[in-house]
Amino acid sequence: DTEVTQTPKHLVMGMTNKKSLKCEQHMGHRAMYWYKQKAKKPPELMFVYSYEKLSINESVPSRFSPECPNSSLLNLHLHALQPEDSALYLCASSQGGLAGYAALEQYFGPGTRLTVT
Amino acid sequence: EDQVTQSPEALRLQEGESSSLNCSYTVSGLRGLFWYRQDPGKGPEFLFTLYSAGEEKEKERLKATLTKKESFLHITAPKPEDSATYLCAVRENTGNQFYFGTGTSLTVIP
Numbered sequence: 601d602t603e604v605t606q607t608p609k610h611l612v613m614g615m616t617n618k619k620s621l622k623c624e625q626h627m628g629h630r631a632m633y634w635y636k637q638k639a640k641k642p643p644e645l646m647f648v649y650s651y652e653k654l655s656i657n658e659s660v661p662s663r664f665s666p667e668c669p670n671s672s673l674l675n676l677h678l679h680a681l682q683p684e685d686s687a688l689y690l691c692a693s694s695q696g697g698l699a700g701y702a703a704l705e706q707y708f709g710p711g712t713r714l715t716v717t
Numbered sequence: 718e719d720q721v722t723q724s725p726e727a728l729r730l731q732e733g734e735s736s737s738l739n740c741s742y743t744v745s746g747l748r749g750l751f752w753y754r755q756d757p758g759k760g761p762e763f764l765f766t767l768y769s770a771g772e773e774k775e776k777e778r779l780k781a782t783l784t785k786k787e788s789f790l791h792i793t794a795p796k797p798e799d800s801a802t803y804l805c806a807v808r809e810n811t812g813n814q815f816y817f818g819t820g821t822s823l824t825v826i827p
Contacts (some may be wrong), residue, residue, distance in 0.1 A: 642817040708760035
């Protein structure tokens, strides 16, 4: 099973709201990612968790707050977003670490389409 | 700086007209090169991983190849359902970060 699930599929929120995006995988992957994707652009990395610890934060504004409660779950907490934050938010997972040639590819979820009004 | 470049940006093919997409990369040490297919509004779908120069992978009408500086995704006798954006990504020897190209938007006309 190579499935990554994301909820909700669609989210509309005002600039003063607080909401959370959720991601789950059961592949035993120890690296999990959040990406932001605008139309006709490639995914843009936001955060990487490796073994439940934040390892990469690509200078993302503090209105985005990631959380990794356990090795299968990844959340993205949203607060006081701006209209330009409207995008497709993608979660992905991969095998973490540097050992050998285990399958390294990322598997993506279907995404959450976020609209900020 | 590490860089992944894909060409062409867009490609229109007649059904059955074979072609190739290119992904060139510059990284300090390649751990893997990955091809994904993405349909509008959906998450990228994993296609292939290539680890070393000379390696080839095939799946239905798609064949991916790798050299020391670039990868090609060959599409043989494409069908309209192959229409999508094809993304290339690389992963370095160190760390968990993936670098994406800007993608090739493929349209196959019946």
